[in-house]
Amino acid sequence: MEISVSVNQLLKSYTKGEKTAVNHVSFEVKKGELFGLIGPDGAGKTSIFRMLTTLILPDGGNASVNGLDIVKDYGKIRMSIGYMPGKFSLYPDLTVEENLGFFATLFNTRVNENYHLIKDIYEQLAPFKNRRAGKLSGGMKQKLALCCALIHNPPVIFLDEPTTGVDPVSRREFWEMLKRLKDQGITIVVSTPYMDEATLCDRIALIQEGQILSINTPKNMVSHYPDQLFAIKADNMYHLLKIMKTYKNVLNIYAFGEYAHASFREDMDTNELYRYLEEKGFRDILIIPAKPTIEDCFIKLLNN
Amino acid sequence: MRTIRFLLVKEFKQIFRNRSILVMIIGMPVIQLMILPLAANYEVKNINIVIVNQDHSPVSAKLVSKINASTYLNVLSHLTSYDQALKLAEDDKTDLILQIPPHFEKNLIRDNQQKLFIAVNAINGMKAGLGYGYLSNIIQMFNEELRGQMMPRSKFNVAQEIELEFTSRFNPHQVYYLFMVPGILAFLVTMITGFLSALNIVKEKEMGTIEQINVTPIKKYHFILGKLIPFWIIGTVVFTLGLMVSFFVYGIVPAGSILLLYGFMWVYLLAVLGFGLLVSTYCDKQQQAMLIMFFFMMIFILMGGLLTSIDGMPYWAKMIAALNPVSYIIDVVRAVVLKGSGLQDILPQLGTIIVFAIVLNSWAIYNYKKTN
Known part of the structure; x- marks a missing residue:
């Protein structure tokens, strides 16, 4: 399989080397893959993106995009990538149409040359094509930004937190669009702080404090979850979280929606736990085995 | 391109x-x-003046008419008491006060010299300076005229007829x-x-x-x-x-x-x-x-x-x-x-x-x- 993006021991630090944002990160993205960088705010996702899109220089290591070195061949890379920054950065005082036309020109192309690529997305924007970009809703802005990133038909696109601050419906739509772009053979590197979006990627890298914790397919990642996981519920959740920390064999306990997720090292007797909680004065106790999610994997990795 | x-x-x-x-x-x-x-604009027009004429002689009347004729000075009123005039200056209504003392003409003819009193309201420094300048100019000219009338021209007066006039080379009217x-x-x-x-x-x-x-x-x-x-x-x-x-x-x-x-x-x-x-x-x-x-x-x-x-x-x-x-x-x-x-x-x-x-x-x- 052809490699589209190759990152090798990439290093970036700020404030004169005091704060390491990206700490020896390595990963590879295959051609046509939808690759996700999953991590909380400040994990270093944006720094990785900015290095790969030639906006900033790495302090160490190397990386290549489409076989081009990010330092030496930055000019060529810029021709062949699409980048959508986390912050909306099109011209708010230009209309939808003008923004698209403007970025097409900067890439020395025209909107209708690659219209087939953005057709699905642009059709949704078409009713607003004379509206100024700054006056669009959050979801519409993201769609326009995606169009502008695609207008020159790049083989690789980098999307930095494209769904942050977008409503759930638009988020789902956005991921469906990404799926369709992937089907057209475009390599997509996307970052997101949302764990539920991770399952929509082909492969994901979990990243925390500038270091990659694990790289795998979402499926493999959850199936390799080593511990026993239970969802527990009772009348006093706050108290429950506190009590459970002291229970034997508990590895981790944390709130997860309306439940608390508890992971255990070895076989756990559900009845014994039930009795224990009853003794402690809890009512309406519910203990059910839970299927691990990416979030559970992430928390597990963080605690190692 | x-x-x-x-x-x-x-x-x-x-x-x-x-x-x-x-x-x-x-x-x-x-x-x-x-x-x-x-x-x-540093150019000042409409400088108000109050004249306290306590003489009421032909000579003083002539001086007053000279002041009246000036386009820069605006005669606000004619009063007889200096205190009244000072009140106007204190209220910032007038910029200049000219007091012509009693028996101005009589004393002038008798002593060949007389003194006038000018009070300047210096709240607005620019106006004060210019107003004083304008007024002294008028009095100066008036003085020259009087001299010409009262004394015959003598050899000694010739020197005084040299006048200095200056204009700005590229902005003659000082606009x-x-x-x-x-x-x-x-x-x-x-x-x-x-x-x-x-x-x-x-x-x-x-x-x-x-x-x-x-x-x-x-x-x-x-x-x-x-x-x-x-x-x-x-x-x-x-x-x-x-x-x-x-x-x-x-x-x-x-x-x-x-x-x-x-x-x-x-x-x-x-x-x-x-x-x-x-x-x-x-x-x-x-x-x-x-x-x-x-x-x-x-x-x-x-x-x-x-x-x-x-x-x-x-x-x-x-x-x-x-x-x-x-x-x-x-x-x-x-x-x-x-x-x-x-x-x-x-x-x-x-x-x-x-x-x-x-x-x-x-x-x-x-x-x-x-x-x-």
């Missing part, structure tokens, strides 16, 4: 959609040129706005283009749009030209508007070549835009750029010879003024508009401004490359 054209189209679209910038470009030169020169309008115009062009260019580029940084531009294969010099050309054109438009205002409102027709004015202005605008670009490379936020520009603009205007002559400044201040591009444009615009200076006369300034333009732009481009 196509890229540059599109950059320019984009830039102008943005400028024309921003109403406050449009108002700045058109309204600022027109309004400021109409208000500032008149408001900053204040003739001097101020070209200076203010030069400064306005500097301010508008300087601020706009600095803020515009920083705005791209602040909005993050520069990120999106930087990942495109666009050349740096394309981007910089795309920023400089629009403001270069706007500077020219502002300058033209200003020239039109000075013609239609003040009737100022440049004594020198208009082409020379524009030629110098075009080179000068390159220097100003270079300065704006330089400031923008050091700032990330529009607020920073605004404050830095304000700092420099204040120095530029105070040390630019607009309000106070640079020639009258101490040596160290002259050195600072030499580094101030605004001082050259004010100098040249005044010289060409008022004196009709030709290319030969402004060559030194032109040379300096070319050096400014090259240094500022190179510095800005060097710094722009470094930070990106």
Whole structure:
């Protein structure tokens, strides 16, 4: 399989080397893959993106995009990538149409040359094509930004937190669009702080404090979850979280929606736990085995 | 070429959609040129005077009629008591009080000399000085006349008939706005283009749009030209508007070549835009750029010879003024508009401004490359 993006021991630090944002990160993205960088705010996702899109220089290591070195061949890379920054950065005082036309020109192309690529997305924007970009809703802005990133038909696109601050419906739509772009053979590197979006990627890298914790397919990642996981519920959740920390064999306990997720090292007797909680004065106790999610994997990795 | 054209189209679209910038470009030169020169006028008319005539003789009446005839002095009232007059001065209603003492004519003929009393309200220093000057002039003339009538001409009086008169070479009527309008115009062009260019580029940084531009294969010099050309054109438009205002409102027709004015202005605008670009490379936020520009603009205007002559400044201040591009444009615009200076006369300034333009732009481009 052809490699589209190759990152090798990439290093970036700020404030004169005091704060390491990206700490020896390595990963590879295959051609046509939808690759996700999953991590909380400040994990270093944006720094990785900015290095790969030639906006900033790495302090160490190397990386290549489409076989081009990010330092030496930055000019060529810029021709062949699409980048959508986390912050909306099109011209708010230009209309939808003008923004698209403007970025097409900067890439020395025209909107209708690659219209087939953005057709699905642009059709949704078409009713607003004379509206100024700054006056669009959050979801519409993201769609326009995606169009502008695609207008020159790049083989690789980098999307930095494209769904942050977008409503759930638009988020789902956005991921469906990404799926369709992937089907057209475009390599997509996307970052997101949302764990539920991770399952929509082909492969994901979990990243925390500038270091990659694990790289795998979402499926493999959850199936390799080593511990026993239970969802527990009772009348006093706050108290429950506190009590459970002291229970034997508990590895981790944390709130997860309306439940608390508890992971255990070895076989756990559900009845014994039930009795224990009853003794402690809890009512309406519910203990059910839970299927691990990416979030559970992430928390597990963080605690190692 | 196509890229540059599109950059320019984009830039102008943005400028024309921003109403406050449009108002700045058109309204600022027109309004400021109409208000500032008149408001900053040092020429004072309508100085009020109260005459306390306690003599009521033909001689004193003659003096009073002389004062009445002056277009600069406005006789507010004739009173008989000095205290009443002083009250008017205290209420700031009058600027001058002239007291003609009792028996003025009688004593004048008897003693061959007499004294008049002038009180000046110095709350407004400018008015006070000028008012006193006007009044003493009138009295002086009156005195000469009296001498002529009362004593026959003698040999000794010949010397006193030499009078000194002075006029300004290039502004004979001392019309204040003739001097101020070209200076203010030069400064306005500097301010508008300087601020706009600095803020515009920083705005791209602040909005993050520069990120999106930087990942495109666009050349740096394309981007910089795309920023400089629009403001270069706007500077020219502002300058033209200003020239039109000075013609239609003040009737100022440049004594020198208009082409020379524009030629110098075009080179000068390159220097100003270079300065704006330089400031923008050091700032990330529009607020920073605004404050830095304000700092420099204040120095530029105070040390630019607009309000106070640079020639009258101490040596160290002259050195600072030499580094101030605004001082050259004010100098040249005044010289060409008022004196009709030709290319030969402004060559030194032109040379300096070319050096400014090259240094500022190179510095800005060097710094722009470094930070990106």
